[in-house]
Each structure stands twice: as C-alpha cells, then as structure tokens.
Amino acid sequence: xxxxxxxxxRDICQRGTSLTIQCQVDSQVTMMFWYRQQPGQSLxxxxxxxxxxxxxxxxxxxxxxxxxxRPNLTFSTLTVSNMSPExxxxxxxxxxxxxxxxxxxxxxxxxxxx
Amino acid sequence: LAKTTQxxxxxxxxxxxxNITCSHNNIATNDYITWYQQFPSQGPRFxxxxxxxxxxxxxxxxFIPADRKSSTLSLPRVSLSDTAVYYCLVGEGxxxxxxxxxxxxxxx
Numbered sequence: 001x002x003x004x005x006x007x008x009x010r011d012i013c014q015r016g017t018s019l020t021i022q023c024q025v026d027s028q029v030t031m032m033f034w035y036r037q038q039p040g041q042s043l044x045x046x047x048x049x050x051x052x053x054x055x056x057x058x059x060x061x062x063x064x065x066x067x068x069x070r071p072n073l074t075f076s077t078l079t080v081s082n083m084s085p086e087x088x089x090x091x092x093x094x095x096x097x098x099x100x101x102x103x104x105x106x107x108x109x110x111x112x113x114x
Numbered sequence: 115l116a117k118t119t120q121x122x123x124x125x126x127x128x129x130x131x132x133n134i135t136c137s138h139n140n141i142a143t144n145d146y147i148t149w150y151q152q153f154p155s156q157g158p159r160f161x162x163x164x165x166x167x168x169x170x171x172x173x174x175x176x177f178i179p180a181d182r183k184s185s186t187l188s189l190p191r192v193s194l195s196d197t198a199v200y201y202c203l204v205g206e207g208x209x210x211x212x213x214x215x216x217x218x219x220x221x222x
Binding site: 004033035042045092094102105106107108110 | 155159160163201214
C-alpha cells in the first residue's frame with residue numbers, strides 16, 4: 001500500500017497565523033483527502049483534492065479557511081488560515097489504498113493554537 | 115451514505131476473542147463495509163473489508179449476515195496492543211464518513 005509522509009508532525013501556533021501542512025505520497029494517486037480529528041473525536045472529512053482541479057469541500061469547511069493545493073499526483077498541502085484555538089486538532093491526509101481497497105492515512109499533524 | 119452505530123466502548127482481557135458489532139440499517143446495494151483501527155497519535159489503519167458473508171485475513175474476520183444490516187468484526191485472541199479505537203464504515207466510491215468508533219481496552 002502507499003506510504004504517506006506528513007509534515008509537520010506537530011506544531012504550536014499563535015492565533016491569527018496560518019500553518020501549511022504537507023502530504024507526500026510515494027506513488028501517484030488520483031485523489032487525496034484531508035481530515036480533521038478533534039481531541040477525543042472521530043474523523044471529519046474536510047475536502048477532497050484532485051490534481052488539476054479545485055478541491056471539493058464538505059459542508060462546514062470553506063476554501064478561505066482551508067485552502068488546498070494539489071500541484072501533482074504525489075503531493076498536496078492543506079493550509080489552516082487565521083487560526084483560532086478552535087482549530088486545535090489533528091489533521092490527516094489519506095489516499096485510496098492499492099486496488100481501491102480501503103484508505104491509507106498519514107500519521108497526522110497535531111496542531112495546537114494558543 | 116449509510117449511518118453506522120457501534121458500541122462506544124468495550125473491555126476485554128488478553129487472549130480472549132473480541133466481537134464488535136456495527137449496525138447499518140440503511141446500507142445500500144453497492145455499499146461495502148470497511149473496518150479501521152486507530153492507535154493514539156496515529157492515523158487509522160485499514161483492517162478488513164467485505165460485502166457479504168464472511169471475510170478473513172491475517173488480522174481479523176468480518177461476518178456479514180444476509181440482510182447486510184449489521185456486521186461483526188472479530189479479533190481472535192486479543193493482546194494489550196490491540197487496545198485502540200475501531201471504526202466501521204459503510205459506503206461505496208471515494209467518500210468515507212467515519213462514525214464515532216468503538217474504543218476497545220484490553221486488560222492483562
């Protein structure tokens with residue numbers, strides 16, 4: 001299955017600033033997905049990122065707050081903009097597994113906003 | 115997307131078989147059932163996927179009755195390292211919605 005490298009693994013940021021999270025996959029994939037997992041909660045899909053097109057956002061998430069780039073088939077970034085303490089979460093990227101068999105997830109970025 | 119319902123938490127002891135049942139009454143004809151495992155500070159890990167009857171791999175078994183309105187993940191002889199959150203997902207295509215999951219705690 002694909003191997004995902006996600007950076008940074010954790011960060012502490014000041015409110016009002018922005019953080020860009022990188023997701024690198026060791027193989028070419030059509031779709032990449034970004035999730036948020038708030039402390040003690042399940043995962044919530046933020047958006048789907050396709051190479052060469054605008055990301056598709058889920059209800060409650062907007063491009064101005066979570067801009068996504070997908071410059072090629074192995075890389076994507078998620079930016080958390082104008083952060084507030086409510087943005088403190090784990091952010092994870094994922095891709096469809098080999099032969100469309102389940103999903104592979106990165107290890108996540110633990111973000112704390114102070 | 116079909117909604118899933120799982121127990122919030124379960125306790126077990128090392129060496130026991132653990133069965134976690136997931137209800138998905140509104141499962142659609144084309145939906146598959148997939149289970150993930152998540153350890154603290156890690157992303158979810160794919161465990162097993164099935165459509166009907168029984169599926170078994172080196173990690174677990176998945177039992178799906180004929181009406182497909184529920185499924186049971188079976189973990190044989192659990193160890194302390196199986197302490198994790200287990201998620202049941204139902205759907206087709208590329209949109210994955212996670213439910214609340216079941217927090218399994220394995221005791222010595």
